[in-house]
Amino acid sequence: MATYIEIESADDPRLHDYRNLRDVQLRQSLEAEHGLFLAEGEKVVRRAVEGGFEPRSFLMAPRWLDGLREVLDRTDAPCYVLSEELAEEVTGFHVHRGALASLHRRPLPSVEEVLAGARSVLVLEDVVDHTNVGAIFRSGAALGFDAVLLSPRCADPLYRRSVKVAMGSVFSVQWTRLPDWYDALPQLSEAGFTTVALTLAPDATPVEEAVRGVDRLALVLGSEGPGISERWQRVADRRAIIPMAAGIDSLNVAAASAVACYVAARR
Amino acid sequence: MATYIEIESADDPRLHDYRNLRDVQLRQSLEAEHGLFLAEGEKVVRRAVEGGFEPRSFLMAPRWLDGLREVLDRTDAPCYVLSEELAEEVTGFHVHRGALASLHRRPLPSVEEVLAGARSVLVLEDVVDHTNVGAIFRSGAALGFDAVLLSPRCADPLYRRSVKVAMGSVFSVQWTRLPDWYDALPQLSEAGFTTVALTLAPDATPVEEAVRGVDRLALVLGSEGPGISERWQRVADRRAIIPMAAGIDSLNVAAASAVACYVAARR
Numbered sequence: 001m002a003t004y005i006e007i008e009s010a011d012d013p014r015l016h017d018y019r020n021l022r023d024v025q026l027r028q029s030l031e032a033e034h035g036l037f038l039a040e041g042e043k044v045v046r047r048a049v050e051g052g053f054e055p056r057s058f059l060m061a062p063r064w065l066d067g068l069r070e071v072l073d074r075t076d077a078p079c080y081v082l083s084e085e086l087a088e089e090v091t092g093f094h095v096h097r098g099a100l101a102s103l104h105r106r107p108l109p110s111v112e113e114v115l116a117g118a119r120s121v122l123v124l125e126d127v128v129d130h131t132n133v134g135a136i137f138r139s140g141a142a143l144g145f146d147a148v149l150l151s152p153r154c155a156d157p158l159y160r161r162s163v164k165v166a167m168g169s170v171f172s173v174q175w176t177r178l179p180d181w182y183d184a185l186p187q188l189s190e191a192g193f194t195t196v197a198l199t200l201a202p203d204a205t206p207v208e209e210a211v212r213g214v215d216r217l218a219l220v221l222g223s224e225g226p227g228i229s230e231r232w233q234r235v236a237d238r239r240a241i242i243p244m245a246a247g248i249d250s251l252n253v254a255a256a257s258a259v260a261c262y263v264a265a266r267r
Numbered sequence: 268m269a270t271y272i273e274i275e276s277a278d279d280p281r282l283h284d285y286r287n288l289r290d291v292q293l294r295q296s297l298e299a300e301h302g303l304f305l306a307e308g309e310k311v312v313r314r315a316v317e318g319g320f321e322p323r324s325f326l327m328a329p330r331w332l333d334g335l336r337e338v339l340d341r342t343d344a345p346c347y348v349l350s351e352e353l354a355e356e357v358t359g360f361h362v363h364r365g366a367l368a369s370l371h372r373r374p375l376p377s378v379e380e381v382l383a384g385a386r387s388v389l390v391l392e393d394v395v396d397h398t399n400v401g402a403i404f405r406s407g408a409a410l411g412f413d414a415v416l417l418s419p420r421c422a423d424p425l426y427r428r429s430v431k432v433a434m435g436s437v438f439s440v441q442w443t444r445l446p447d448w449y450d451a452l453p454q455l456s457e458a459g460f461t462t463v464a465l466t467l468a469p470d471a472t473p474v475e476e477a478v479r480g481v482d483r484l485a486l487v488l489g490s491e492g493p494g495i496s497e498r499w500q501r502v503a504d505r506r507a508i509i510p511m512a513a514g515i516d517s518l519n520v521a522a523a524s525a526v527a528c529y530v531a532a533r534r
Contacts, residue, residue, distance in 0.1 A: 139522045142511045167516045242529065245411045249434045251525060255406045258522035259529045262509065 002058065002072040007082040010089040015080060017102035018059050021091040021160060028156070035105045037158035041097030042067040044168045049075070051171030053103040061087055064098035097164075105158060108176040111149065115191055118146040118174070119216055120264060123188070123195070125181075125232055126153040126223035127253060133157055134165025135254035136221065141169035143261035148175040149218075151184065185220065185235045193218040197228050197236035198260055200250055207260055210240035211267040219264055221257050269325065269339040274349040277356040282347060284369035285326050288358040288427060295423070302372045304425035308364030309334040311435045316342070318438030320370040328354055331365035364431075372425060375443040378416065382458055385413040385441065386483055387531060390455070390462070392448075392499055393420040393490035394520060400424055401432025402521035403488065408436035410528035412486075415442040418451065452487065452502045460485040464495050464503035465527055467517055474527055477507035478534040486531055488524050 007015065017036055020026055031037055036056055039048040045068060049055060055077040058068070061084045065072070072079055087095050115121065122140050127133055133155045137148060148157070154177075156162060157170040178184045185195045196210050197220040204210075211217060220236060222228030233239060242259050244250060251259065274282065284303055287293055298304055303323055306315040309331070316322060316338050325339065325346040332339070332348070339346055354362050382388065389407050394400050400422045407415060415424070421444075423429060424437040445451045452462045463477050464487040471477075478484060487503060489495030500506060509526050511517060518526065 135519065135522065138516065139518055142515045142518050142522075144512045165519075169515070172515075243532075244409045248409045248436070249405065251406055251409050252402065252432075255402065255409075255521060255525035258518060258525045262526045262529070265510075 002075050002077055002079040004079050004081055007080045007086065010086050012080075014057075014078070015059065015090050017056060018090050018100060019092075022093055028159070031159075036102050037105055037163070038160045039101045039103060039168075040095070040099070040160055040164055042099050044163060045099050045101045046071055047168030047171050048101060048103050048163075051168070053106065053171065056102040056104055059087065059090075059100040059102075061095075061098065068099055109174065111176060111178065111187075112191075114147045114149065114174045114176045115188075115193075120145045121147045121149060121188075121193065121216075121218045122257070122261070123149045123151075123178075123184070123218050123220040124154050125151045125220065125228055127221065128153065128155050129224055130155045130159045130161040131165050132224060132252070132254050134162040134170070136257045137162070137166040137169045137173055137175075139254070139258040139261050141166075141173050143258070144265045145219075145261055146174065148173055149184070149188075150175065150177050151181050152177060152179075182231065185218075185232055188218045189237055192216050194238065195220055195236045196238045196240050197233055198222070198256060199228055199233055199239050199241060201233070201239055201241065204239040204241035206243050207240040207263050210238045211264045214267055217264055217267070219260055221253055221260070224253055269342050269344055269346040271346050271348055274347045274353065277353050279347075281324075281345070282326065282357050284323060285357050285367060286359075289360055295426070298426075303369050304372055304430070305427045306368045306370060306435070307362070307366070307427055307431055309366050311430060312366050312368045313338050314435030314438050315368060315370050315430075318435070320373065320438065323369040323371055326354065326357075326367040326369075328362075328365065335366055376441065378443060378445060378454075381414045381416065381441045381443045382455075382460075387412045388414045388416060388455075388460065388483075388485045389524070389528070390416045390418075390445075390451070390485050390487040391421050392418045392487065392495055394488065395420065395422050396491055397422045397426045397428040398432050399491060399519070399521050401429035401437070403524045404429070404433040404436045404440055404442075406521070406525040406528050408433075408440050410525070411532045412528055413441065415440055416451070416455075416485075417442065417444050418448050419444060419446075449498065452485075452499055455485045456504055459483050461505065462487055462503045463505045463507050464500055465489070465523060466495055466500055466506050466508060468500070468506055468508065471506040471508035473510055474507040474530050477505045478531045481534055484531055484534070486527055488520055488527070491520055
């Protein structure tokens with residue numbers, strides 16, 4: 001059972017993991033340095049623990065305890081209990097979903113481990129926005145994708161905002177970082193996947209045709225601004241486009257990924 | 268040509284339209300009271316003006332002027348020129364896309380005007396998040412929807428955040444508020460539309476089947492949490508579902524709308 005510890009001061013050094021949650025830069029270095037990540041809200045905290053991540057500690061206001069009682073009963077981690085006002089003072093914002101947990105990151109699996117048994121894989125190149133990364137995980141999970149591979153510059157799926165938008169699907173979908181950006185797609189082709197890069201190039205194939213009949217599929221999505229790099233467009237097995245109304249800005253990457261995953265799921 | 272006015276102090280009362288842009292509640296009452304809305308960034312400001320909205324004023328740092336010169340040449344509104352530091356002090360955040368404009372709202376058209384000539388209409392029930400409203404407009408516009416109808420409690424499409432996420436498509440897609448929530452769907456059916464409500468109900472028809480062969484389509488999306496109300500589910504002509512992986516949270520409303528619009532566009 002968790003050890004319950006009442007906290008009386010926002011300066012308590014034991015709350016170190018939970019400080020200044022709105023300061024993205026500070027959080028990124030703090031979380032990397034300590035190998036931790038945060039989960040927020042009852043449902044997401046539960047999914048993190050059920051996904052096998054080991055809790056470092058919990059931070060709760062008294063009225064949030066009941067919803068997570070059975071999770072707290074099965075851990076030895078400390079649970080810091082404090083008023084909502086104090087929680088706001090520590091974190092720097094109003095924790096409106098309740099319950100926070102700090103958890104240990106795990107070593108990332110190899111690309112081979114992630115691909116083993118996968119039939120539908122999302123590959124993200126330099127998607128730098130945490131909300132977009134989270135949204136893509138959520139849509140991929142809902143539409144039957146097994147795994148996600150991230151280029152070295154993609155935003156962190158375990159950053160608090162990604163985790164929240166993904167509704168915890170970052171704990172259930174297999175994912176890792178690609179160690180080698182340059183040859184990532186040829187290596188996927190060699191491993192038996194057909195790489196299909198989503199682009200706005202007018203000579204690309206409509207996505208429905210591009211994925212038709214493909215067995216092991218690696219669906220490739222590019223960054224928010226420029227889309228997929230020239231290198232990746234050139235080495236992808238196929239280039240696909242979502243047909244759109246003329247003269248209109250393209251879909252954003254989260255919307256495009258939802259459409260492409262839907263189409264791919266029915267290939 | 269715009270009248271250029273150099274601003275020396277963040278307290279200048281002429282900057283009233285641009286204050287505290289991060290304070291949602293204050294902005295909502297200020298904008299309603301004065302019948303204004305804000306556009307942010309060169310592209311979105313240009314689209315607002317080209318969409319026929321009359322500018323009240325512009326707020327620019329000197330280096331943002333060039334990109335909008337031809338817009339400024341064709342207006343009589345004042346253009347307040349100030350340093351980026353001062354702009355940040357007035358608005359309460361770093362205006363990283365440059366250029367702000369304050370524009371007059373116009374009276375909303377009637378539902379009949381919006382529906383005239385429309386073949387594919389989105390109907391939003393109580394979508395309360397500005398980002399989601401903006402994202403739905405953007406996907407709808409990209410995927411060929413002609414019009415959007417909003418239930419009385421939906422978030423404002425002309426709120427700065429909605430406008431930005433929509434990439435200005437709120438200026439090109441016809442939209443209005445439904446005056447009557449209760450009978451909105453039956454009235455659409457009477458007007459010759461087939462109303463198709465997107466739901467998670469397991470007995471609903473897959474969306475591809477539900478829209479097949481429909482001429483005038485009103486695709487109905489529900490609010491972020493509870494989805495479409497019982498009333499609207501009951502009176503919709505059809506109920507449709509996006510098939511999803513078992514045991515996974517549903518798509519969020521923006522992702523679901525992108526998928527449903529894509530499918531509907533190919534009906």
